[in-house]
Each structure stands twice: as structure tokens, then as C-alpha cells.
Amino acid sequence: MFHTLGWVSSSVPIEQAFRYPHLTESLYNSNRHQLLWLQSEDRQLFENLVEMTVLAELSPFFEQRLQHLQHLRTTEQHYQYDLVATDLLLSFISYRSLLKENKTTWLYGHGLPNDWAAPSPEVVIALEQSITDGKLTNYLKQLGIDSRAYRDYQSSINHLKNSLNANIEPYPAQVVRVGETLPQKEVLFTRLALAGLVVPPSVQQQQWYGKELRAVIKRFQSQHGLKMDGVIGPDTANWLNYPIEERIRRLALNAERSRLWPEQRQALVLVNLPSFDLNYYFKGEVVFSSKVIVGKQKRKTPLLEIKMDSLVLNPTWNVPPKIMREDIIPILRYNPDYLNNKGIQVIKGWGNPVIIDHGAIQWRKVNPKKFPFRMRQLAGNSNALGVYKFNTPNRRAIYLHDTPAKYLFDKPSRAFSSGCIRVQHADRFAHSISKTQGFRKSNISPRGQQSNARIPLKRRLPVHLIYKTSWVESGRVFFRDDVYGYDVKKNQPDLALKQH
Incomplete structure (x- = not known):
């Protein structure tokens, strides 16, 4: 069709010019072969969207296509520009729609693959409807500048661009x-x-x-x-x-x-790992903020979307096998009193909490990888979880908790944990949650409570662990x-x- 209309030279193989030639052709067929990019605002909006991925160095494909698109615009090759822009838009919306499926890889060190799937029929239909209704401008805005955060980033980038050659x-x-x-x-x-x-x-x-x-x-x-x-x-x-x-x-x-x-701020706990901080939003306002300690480089805190279902008062700590093998057993080889000092018991297993006499174990001869038992730390002042655990069930066993090591919050960089998140002023956090959940303050006091006293939340609270290195x-x-x-x-x- 494009060759017949004279929009593309017949000497150019169509596969070299387009990633999705059949989808592109379909869009023009449904629009009666009319050009789609007649509005300068649409062209600018779209080029800005693609440029953001280029500046982020996500894919050489976007860089090459944007350069080609800009060349076609400056040389006033209107038909070719229109076609390339439409095909590139299909690639862009496909990237955006697949982003959530690849949310922990594409934007976190891996970049985009050389190729990715074509946009789904639902995505193409939504684009086609926007074109038919004459609302391409609004469609493009929803991909970018409708977001306040995105606009702020774009404005800051434009400010810095002015100094690039200074x-x-x-x-x-x-x-x-x-x-x-x-x-x-x-x-x-x-x-x-x-x-x-x-x-x-x-x-x-x-x-x-x-x-x-x-x-x-x-x-x-x-x-x-x-x-x-x-x-x-x-x-x-x-x-x-x-x-x-x-x-x-x-x-x-x-x-x-x-x-x-997440954009909602009605009820949300947001932890930004690189800035080591936590914000609890309720009805659009920050009702609690604190410093946090996150996982060290070797035991990174994962990016997760989880939900808090309860507070646990005076928690015991089931020592993760990795920490037991890599951290505790090596210490016991030269400091056998470590377990007594920290209030840690050796038990047969999580489902069989029979206590083993750890004083009879010859720790110097223990192979950490083959150690058959488990360890549990009793509630108390030395407990690694402190007196509050904010329970967020997930397969990675990542949760928020108090800590006895308060001095670490004074460090500017706070990647010290084994993956879980330690919260400064955990008592205030618990009080903020109880207030917004409708509990009395006395209900969440750990004093006089038994170990692992569980307070179910009336409404599960979304907790998002994100990775934001600039804002x-x-x-x-x-x-x-x-x-x-x-x-x-x-x-x-x-x-x-x-x-x-």
C-alpha cells in the first residue's frame, strides 16, 4: 500500500523501514489513508516521549529511529515522517505495555532486548479509537505529560540541557x-x-x-x-x-x-531503597516519615509490591538459614557464648521446636551447609526485630521491623540489613498505623504482651518498595x-x- 501510494520508495525493502508494517498499514486503512501527524503539537509530544527513552539509554533502536524521524522532519519528508512516526509509536506503546511484566529488569540495569512483542490487539484498538475520535493528542499526553512527576523530570532535563556545552x-x-x-x-x-x-x-x-x-x-x-x-x-x-x-x-x-x-496516596507505605526512607500516606497526606535500613549489596532488598496484614508485638525471630550458615555459625567457632548473649536457641526445625543443647555442639567441626537444625531468637532487648514487626506475607520473606541497633540510623548510607527493612521510630509507625486503622493506642503497646502477640489490621495496607535515584x-x-x-x-x- 505504501509503495502504491508513493509514500515509500519501491526500492526500499519495507522490513528495513518498519518494525510492524502490517499493523501500520492497518491503522492507515482504518483512517482512510489520511496522514496522522499533521499537528506539530503531536509531533513534539511524541518525539519528547521517545527522547526520554533515548536519554535513559534503554535501547539503541529508539535512538536510531528518533534520529531518522528528526531527519525526515527537518528535510520535510512529510509522508515518510508520518509512516515512521506511526510505526515507532506502535513500538513505543508495546514497550510501555510490556514494562510492568519486566518491571524489575528493563529499567534496572538490563535495558530493553533487541526485539520485543508486538502490541496486543487491545492496545492497538485503543490507539485506533483515539485516532478515529481525533484524540491522538490526548492519547500521547496520557503516555507522558499527564503525569506531574514525568513533567517535572522533563523540565529538569531541559534545564540541564542548556549547560551541556558550557x-x-x-x-x-x-x-x-x-x-x-x-x-x-x-x-x-x-x-x-x-x-x-x-x-x-x-x-x-x-x-x-x-x-x-x-x-x-x-x-x-x-x-x-x-x-x-x-x-x-x-x-x-x-x-x-x-x-x-x-x-x-x-x-x-x-x-x-x-x-x-503507585500514584494513589489514600493508604500507602512507600519505601525508597536508595534514599533509605519511608513515607506513610493516608488520605493524601504523609502521616509518618522515617529513615530506614535496607539490604546490603550482597543481600539486596527486592523491589516488591506487598501488603501489610498485621502488627506483631515482641516478635521472636526465625533466623533465615542463609544468615545462620553465613553469619552466625562462623562466629560460634571462636565465640561459643554468642547464642546465649543474643538469646538464640537451636531447635530441631520450624515445625518441631524441640530445643537442642547448643553447648554440646562442637562448633569448630560444624559444616554450615550441612547443619541439620534451625535457630530462633527469643523476644527481648537483643532481638534483631526489636519489639515491632510489620508483617507483609510474601514468598521472599521480606517485612518491616524495629531494631535494637538504633545508632545505624545516624549513617548517611544505610544498606546494612540482610534484606528486610528496619524502621526508625517503629513505635511511632505502629501508632500511626493504629490511629488510621481505628485502634486505641494502648492496643499496640508491647508492654505486658506475650511473644508474637498479633494485631490484625482492619484493612490491609499496600507497601511498595521502589528504587528511585533521582526525583x-x-x-x-x-x-x-x-x-x-x-x-x-x-x-x-x-x-x-x-x-x-
Whole structure:
């Protein structure tokens, strides 16, 4: 059909120009062979959508097709542009519709495969209906700018693009404190501006590091997950010098991820792993926030959508076999009193809690991989779960809980656990949940309660564990360290923070 209409040269094999030629032809047949991309707004909206995937470096396919599309537009090859844009839109909506099936891989280090399935009939029908109703613009907006988060990402990227060719010098990695002379202050002010921070004119005239500038530096440190001490040290300099191209790539990557994150805020616990924080939303408002501790690099906390069904007071802890084998048994070889000190029992099994005399076990001769028993930690001050467990049944056995190791919450980076999530101020979290669930405060007090006292929730509470390494808040851009390495594609070298 396209050859007959003269829209595509007969010398060009159709397979080279289109990924879905039959679907593309079908759309034009249903639209009486009329062009679809006559509105400049539609063209711009769509090119911006595809550009976001290109900036995120998800697939060379999108990069190649976008370049071709832009060439056709600038050379005013209108018919070819129309066809390529339609075929590319089919690829794009197929990618978007398959994203949820691949939500822990495609946007978390793997990138897109070389090929993926054609859009489903339902997806094509929805697109076809939008075209028939003359609502292609609204359809495209739903894929992007209808989302506030997506618009914020796009705006921040456009701001950074203006500085791509500015050739800004790196800020020197030396320690500068309040009262000291400020080296290369113009470079500092320029790099702060990249983070959306404006230094007052009166401060820009000063040659030393004053208190007003320290307030700006503290905001910069807050935006990058650093200790807010106001000292311009190596870590602050590293983030000041972080490449603009990488800032744009990570913003684009998280813009695409934002399509996977929950939008409802009526009742939701949202844990962002890279920023080590938790927010509990109720009726659109944050009713509780806290720091959290997440899984270490070797035992990553997975990305999950789970539901909290109960609070457990004074929990006992069934030590996971992996922790027993890899952590506890090696300690017992040189510290046999460890189990007594931590209140840990050795039992025959989860279904057979007969206590074994661990003092009679020759721990130096034990093969951890063949150890036949299990371990259970009794409730108490030393219990790894603290006095509150927020139960979220799932096959990965990941849940939220209190912890006796409160000092770890003072660390700026908090990837210390074996996968579960430790919550600072767990008592306040429990009280917030009880209040929104309609419990009396006294009902969830662990005092006087037996071990593993279970308080079922009246309404199960959605808990989402997400991975967001950049976001925009009140016009300010926030970044966090890529703690699990998900921002780097598996087939690319790691771009370390210290490489400017």
C-alpha cells in the first residue's frame, strides 16, 4: 500500500523501514489513508516521549529511529515522517505495555532486548479509537505529560540541557569550612545552579565561606543524600562535579521508572531503597516519615509490591538459614557464648521446636551447609526485630521491623540489613498505623504482651518498595547513590561517582 501510494520508495525493502508494517498499514486503512501527524503539537509530544527513552539509554533502536524521524522532519519528508512516526509509536506503546511484566529488569540495569512483542490487539484498538475520535493528542499526553512527576523530570532535563556545552570546570576537591577563603567561587556557584540552587548576590561578592553560603551548601547536601554538615569536602565535591550527561541520563531513567510507581496516596507505605526512607500516606497526606535500613549489596532488598496484614508485638525471630550458615555459625567457632548473649536457641526445625543443647555442639567441626537444625531468637532487648514487626506475607520473606541497633540510623548510607527493612521510630509507625486503622493506642503497646502477640489490621495496607535515584521536589532536583548498581546497564562499565 505504501509503495502504491508513493509514500515509500519501491526500492526500499519495507522490513528495513518498519518494525510492524502490517499493523501500520492497518491503522492507515482504518483512517482512510489520511496522514496522522499533521499537528506539530503531536509531533513534539511524541518525539519528547521517545527522547526520554533515548536519554535513559534503554535501547539503541529508539535512538536510531528518533534520529531518522528528526531527519525526515527537518528535510520535510512529510509522508515518510508520518509512516515512521506511526510505526515507532506502535513500538513505543508495546514497550510501555510490556514494562510492568519486566518491571524489575528493563529499567534496572538490563535495558530493553533487541526485539520485543508486538502490541496486543487491545492496545492497538485503543490507539485506533483515539485516532478515529481525533484524540491522538490526548492519547500521547496520557503516555507522558499527564503525569506531574514525568513533567517535572522533563523540565529538569531541559534545564540541564542548556549547560551541556558550557564546559564548566570541576570544583577542586579540597576541604573548605566556614570562615575560610573560597576557592574558585564562580565555578562553585555555577555548579550549585545546576542543582537549582541560587546563591544570593550579596554572598557572591564575598571571598570567604560565610554562613549564608553554608545554608545553600547544606541544601545541596540534602539534595544528594550527604551528611548536612556544611563542609565542602570530597563527597560534596564529587556530587558538585557529577557529569551533566549522567544527571540527565539518570533523570530520564527515573522518569521512565515513574510510570511503575503507585500514584494513589489514600493508604500507602512507600519505601525508597536508595534514599533509605519511608513515607506513610493516608488520605493524601504523609502521616509518618522515617529513615530506614535496607539490604546490603550482597543481600539486596527486592523491589516488591506487598501488603501489610498485621502488627506483631515482641516478635521472636526465625533466623533465615542463609544468615545462620553465613553469619552466625562462623562466629560460634571462636565465640561459643554468642547464642546465649543474643538469646538464640537451636531447635530441631520450624515445625518441631524441640530445643537442642547448643553447648554440646562442637562448633569448630560444624559444616554450615550441612547443619541439620534451625535457630530462633527469643523476644527481648537483643532481638534483631526489636519489639515491632510489620508483617507483609510474601514468598521472599521480606517485612518491616524495629531494631535494637538504633545508632545505624545516624549513617548517611544505610544498606546494612540482610534484606528486610528496619524502621526508625517503629513505635511511632505502629501508632500511626493504629490511629488510621481505628485502634486505641494502648492496643499496640508491647508492654505486658506475650511473644508474637498479633494485631490484625482492619484493612490491609499496600507497601511498595521502589528504587528511585533521582526525583524533583518543589523545583529542586534530588539524587541518591545507586546503591545496588541498577542505574548502570549490565553491558556497560560502571560510571563511578568519582569519575568527573
